[in-house]
Amino acid sequence: MDFTFSPELERLRQTMRAFTEQEVKPLAGQIDRRGEVPRGLIARLAELGCFGLPFPTEYGGGGLGELGYCVMMEELGHGCASVSATVAAHVSIGVTAIALDGGEALKRAYLPALCRGEKLAAYALTEAGAGSDAGAMRTAARDAGEAFLLNGEKMFITNGGFADVITTFAVTDAAKRSRGGITCFVVEAAWPGVSTASVGEKMGLRGSSTTFVRYDNVRVPKENVVGQVGAGFRTAMRTQDIGRLSIAATALGATKEVLALCRAHAAQQPYRGKPLAEQQIIQFMLADIAANVYAIESMLYRCAWMADAGMPFTREASITKMLASDMQDRVIDLGLQIQGAAGVRVGSTLERFYRDARISRIFEGTNEIQRLVIARDVLQRGAG
Numbered sequence: 452m453d454f455t456f457s458p459e460l461e462r463l464r465q466t467m468r469a470f471t472e473q474e475v476k477p478l479a480g481q482i483d484r485r486g487e488v489p490r491g492l493i494a495r496l497a498e499l500g501c502f503g504l505p506f507p508t509e510y511g512g513g514g515l516g517e518l519g520y521c522v523m524m525e526e527l528g529h530g531c532a533s534v535s536a537t538v539a540a541h542v543s544i545g546v547t548a549i550a551l552d553g554g555e556a557l558k559r560a561y562l563p564a565l566c567r568g569e570k571l572a573a574y575a576l577t578e579a580g581a582g583s584d585a586g587a588m589r590t591a592a593r594d595a596g597e598a599f600l601l602n603g604e605k606m607f608i609t610n611g612g613f614a615d616v617i618t619t620f621a622v623t624d625a626a627k628r629s630r631g632g633i634t635c636f637v638v639e640a641a642w643p644g645v646s647t648a649s650v651g652e653k654m655g656l657r658g659s660s661t662t663f664v665r666y667d668n669v670r671v672p673k674e675n676v677v678g679q680v681g682a683g684f685r686t687a688m689r690t691q692d693i694g695r696l697s698i699a700a701t702a703l704g705a706t707k708e709v710l711a712l713c714r715a716h717a718a719q720q721p722y723r724g725k726p727l728a729e730q731q732i733i734q735f736m737l738a739d740i741a742a743n744v745y746a747i748e749s750m751l752y753r754c755a756w757m758a759d760a761g762m763p764f765t766r767e768a769s770i771t772k773m774l775a776s777d778m779q780d781r782v783i784d785l786g787l788q789i790q791g792a793a794g795v796r797v798g799s800t801l802e803r804f805y806r807d808a809r810i811s812r813i814f815e816g817t818n819e820i821q822r823l824v825i826a827r828d829v830l831q832r833g834a835g
């Protein structure tokens with residue numbers, strides 16, 4: 452077993468670390484307050500190759516796979532979860548669905564501009580009443596000869612406010628639904644009949660765009676079916692295995708940041724004439740944080756390595772997402788305890804991290820749904 456990162460991934464880490472330190476962290480408070488990621492920062496992410504990093508070079512991607520993707524997301528996670536969510540919705544779900552299951556012509560048509568970040572993507576699966584039970588979606592696509600006619604409404608779609616391409620799931624056979632009756636389409640936001648509206652303010656990830664997407668008789672050419680008609684639910688599930696790595700990678704960056712902030716705070720905060728860090732109870736909290744960070748890191752990179760090796764990793768992705776998001780909440784809570792009143796002031800890093808992190812147990816499949824996925828895999832494939 453070799454756990455070292457390649458020199459290429461180490462260089463990527465250094466680049467992303469400097470970018471996060473110099474260009475993301477100074478804007479994080481403003482992004483949270485104003486409720487948007489500045490276009491200039493999105494342009495810089497594109498310049499750095501963030502929007503195509505894991506995808507094959509033949510389609511304009513960076514060719515760095517899921518390991519590279521996780522390194523990038525870990526470093527961004529130190530700075531601002533709204534920026535991480537913007538990148539993740541594009542890369543790990545919006546574009547990944549096309550890259551995984553799209554036919555050659557579709558990939559050639561869309562991936563290069565998406566990888567360069569000239570176009571941005573969203574991923575539209577969830578609807579009101581069809582979140583955990585995505586198979587209950589009502590958005591439908593009717594075969595109208597040369598095209599499908601798409602009607603319905605999606606909800607809670609990250610990047611919906613500015614995405615050019617919306618990877619959209621719709622029912623094509625109501626009798627079959629998740630068993631061969633859902634199809635994935637590449638829909639362009641500029642097409643007639645597509646409209647979006649904000650879902651309103653959120654407690655966290657406030658800088659990340661979250662919208663409804665409406666489809667009113669949208670004509671989708673048949674070439675824009677991702678893979679086969681009826682195979683969309685499988686595409687969604689395969690895509691979300693990758694998407695779950697985003698949550699853990701962001702959690703890893705955030706929890707490492709908490710450890711660094713709390714170590715510094717404990718070292719300089721006086722208590723009875725000595726640094727707070729000399730109190731054993733504070734040391735135990737730092738130890739718990741460090742142990743959780745190590746566990747997230749170990750799970751995440753093993754899982755990313757499995758994905759790149761082409762191994763099945765559905766169970767591992769769910770375990771990693773579930774435990775990493777649980778641990779992230781615990782770590783940030785411990786961090787707030789160490790920082791005391793300073794941490795709870797609105798505008799402090801930990802206060803923002805606390806609100807942002809809470810969403811990680813909900814999106815990309817709630818942690819209850821991860822347990823169902825894990826249990827199903829255990830029962831079908833054995834203890835492992």
Ligand SMILES: Cc1cc2nc3c(=O)[nH]c(=O)nc-3n(C[C@H](O)[C@H](O)[C@H](O)COP(=O)(O)OP(=O)(O)OC[C@H]3O[C@@H](n4cnc5c(N)ncnc54)[C@H](O)[C@@H]3O)c2cc1C
Pocket residue numbers: 540573574575576577580581582583584606607608609610653656661810813814815816817818819820823
């Ligand atoms: C900020 C944000 C961004 C998002 N971005 C996207 C996006 O880009 N694209 C997209 O398609 N979706 C997106 N989502 C939607 C997200 O994936 C859903 O919120 C999530 O799948 C849960 O669905 P729900 O909110 O409808 O909750 P529900 O499905 O209504 O669940 C409510 C509760 O019931 C529990 N529950 C439901 N079913 C079961 C069961 N069978 N067994 C046990 N417990 C169960 C859940 O775990 C949860 O605790 C986003 C959500 C948020 C908050």
